[in-house]
Amino acid sequence: MTQKNYDLRKLINISIFSVLGFLIMFFTEISVFPAAFFLKYDCSEITSLLIAFKYGPQAGILTVIIRNMLFFMMKEGGGLAGIIASTFSSVLFVLIASLYYSKRKNMNTVYLSLFFAIIINAAAMVPINYSLITYIYKIPVDMGSTIIYGVIPFNIFKGILNSVILLFVYKKIWRFLEK
Amino acid sequence: MFDGILLGQYVSGNSFLYILNPVNKILFCFTFMVLIVCCQSIFWTVNLGFIVLLLFFSAKLPFLAVLKGMKTILFFLIITFIMHIFFTSQGQVIFQYSKIIITLEGLLNALLIFFRIFFIIMINSILTLTTQPTEIAWGFQKLLYPFKIFKFPVDEFALMLSLALRFIPVLFQELGKIIDAQKSRGAEFDSPSFIKKILSFPPILIPMFINSFFRAEEIAMAMEARCYSNSQNRTHFTKIHTGFEDLFFVIFYTFITLVYLYLYYFKSYDLSVF
Numbered sequence: 001m002t003q004k005n006y007d008l009r010k011l012i013n014i015s016i017f018s019v020l021g022f023l024i025m026f027f028t029e030i031s032v033f034p035a036a037f038f039l040k041y042d043c044s045e046i047t048s049l050l051i052a053f054k055y056g057p058q059a060g061i062l063t064v065i066i067r068n069m070l071f072f073m074m075k076e077g078g079g080l081a082g083i084i085a086s087t088f089s090s091v092l093f094v095l096i097a098s099l100y101y102s103k104r105k106n107m108n109t110v111y112l113s114l115f116f117a118i119i120i121n122a123a124a125m126v127p128i129n130y131s132l133i134t135y136i137y138k139i140p141v142d143m144g145s146t147i148i149y150g151v152i153p154f155n156i157f158k159g160i161l162n163s164v165i166l167l168f169v170y171k172k173i174w175r176f177l178e179k
Numbered sequence: 180m181f182d183g184i185l186l187g188q189y190v191s192g193n194s195f196l197y198i199l200n201p202v203n204k205i206l207f208c209f210t211f212m213v214l215i216v217c218c219q220s221i222f223w224t225v226n227l228g229f230i231v232l233l234l235f236f237s238a239k240l241p242f243l244a245v246l247k248g249m250k251t252i253l254f255f256l257i258i259t260f261i262m263h264i265f266f267t268s269q270g271q272v273i274f275q276y277s278k279i280i281i282t283l284e285g286l287l288n289a290l291l292i293f294f295r296i297f298f299i300i301m302i303n304s305i306l307t308l309t310t311q312p313t314e315i316a317w318g319f320q321k322l323l324y325p326f327k328i329f330k331f332p333v334d335e336f337a338l339m340l341s342l343a344l345r346f347i348p349v350l351f352q353e354l355g356k357i358i359d360a361q362k363s364r365g366a367e368f369d370s371p372s373f374i375k376k377i378l379s380f381p382p383i384l385i386p387m388f389i390n391s392f393f394r395a396e397e398i399a400m401a402m403e404a405r406c407y408s409n410s411q412n413r414t415h416f417t418k419i420h421t422g423f424e425d426l427f428f429v430i431f432y433t434f435i436t437l438v439y440l441y442l443y444y445f446k447s448y449d450l451s452v453f
Contacts, residue, residue, distance in 0.1 A: 008399045008402060008403065008407065009395060009396065009399045011335055011338060011339055011342075012342065012395040012398050012399050012402075013391075013392070013395045014339055015338075015339040015340070015342040015343040015346065016342075016343075016346060016350070016391045016394060016395050016398075017391065018339070018343050019343045019346045019347055019350050020350060020387060020388070020391060022343075022347070023347070023350060023351060023354055024380075024384075028376075028380070043377075043380055043384075046384065047388075050388065062332075062336065062339065066336075066339055066340055066343055069316075069319065069340065070312075070343060070344070070347070073307060073312045073315050073316075074312065074347075081216075081299075135216075161377065165377070165380060165381060165384075168381050169381055169384050169385055169388065172381075172385050173385060173388055173389055176388070176389055176392045
C-alpha cells in the first residue's frame, strides 16, 4: 500500500466515522436530568476514539470537528454554545486518550490513557461549564456552583460509560483496526 | 425509533437571504451571536432581536420551524426563568407575599436570558433554514483557508465534510437495516431503562463499524480508479456567486456591529438603567 493510498483511506474513514458519530449523537442523546439540558449523554465519542486509535490523535480530532459541524447544520435548536463546549470536551478526551496509545500500542496503554482522559476531562470541563452557565445563562454564582457539583460526576460517569462501551467494541473489532 | 425524522432544515424559497453568499451568512451569524451574548441590557438585546426578526419575516421564513426547535430546551428555559425570578434577592422589591419576593433585578435578568436564548436560536435558524448543508460546508471551507498557515489540512477537510454530507442518508439507511436485523433476532431497543438502553448500543455499533471499514475500502478503490488525487486544486460543480446584495448585507451588519461596539465601550450602562 503506497503512502497516497493510505491517506485516501484515512480521509474516507474519518468522514464515514464522523457521520456514524453524528447519527449516534442525533438519535441516542439522553438527557440525564432535564433541568440541565446541556448535560446530555451520547456514546458518539466512541467513533472518534476508534479513529484516533487507528490513525493518531489528529485524525480523531478531525472526526470530532466534522461530527459537531454536521450536528450544527442538521439539528435545530440548542445554539452554538453547546456545540463549542461539546467540541472542547470531546477533543480533550480524544487527544489525551490517544496521545500515549499512538506511541505504544498495547492493551495496558489503552486502560491507562482512558483513565487519565476521564480524570483530566472531568477537571477541565468545570471551568468551561462554569463560564457557560454563569455568563451566557446568567445563573447566579452560588446557584452556578451547585450545578458544577453535578457537572463533575456527570463527566466522570460519561467518561466511564464511554470507555466501557469502547473497550467492549474494541475487543471485537481490533483486527480491523490493526489492518 | 427512527420514524418520521427528516435530516436538515433547509426550506426552499427565493427571498434575498437565499441569494446571499454562505460565507457572508455564516459571518453574520457569528457576529450577531457574539453581540447578543455580550449584550447586558434588555433594551439593546431586544433591539438587536428586532432586527433579526425583521430579517426573518422579510425573508418569509416559517416561524413554526423555529418554535419546534425550541421544544428541546423549553423546560430549561422555564426553569431558568423561575430561578431568576424567585431566587434573586438583591435589588428593588416589586412584589412580596409572605416568603416569596420578586425583585426588579431578578425579573430583568429572567427576561434577558429568555430573549437571549430565543434570539440566538432565531439567528441560527436564519442560517440553517436558508442555506443547504452543502453550501454551509462550502462556506466553512472558504472561512478555514487562513488556517492553512498553521498546516490545517483545509482541502482534505473540505473533501471529508462533503463526503460526510453525502454519506448521511446512506449510513442512515444502513443503520436502520442493522437495527431491524437485530430486532428480528430479539434485541430490545425501546426499553425505558437507562442501563438497558446503553446495553443495546454495542450490538448495533459493532456490525456498523465493521461494515464501515469495508465501505471505506470500496470508496477508496472507486476514487482511485477514477484517478483521484488531492495534489491539485479542486473545482466545484456548482458555482456560488457574490453579488451586490452581499455587499449591502456586509455593510448592514458591520454598521450594526460598530454601533454596538460603540455602546459597549463608550456608554457604560447596567441592567436597571435599560
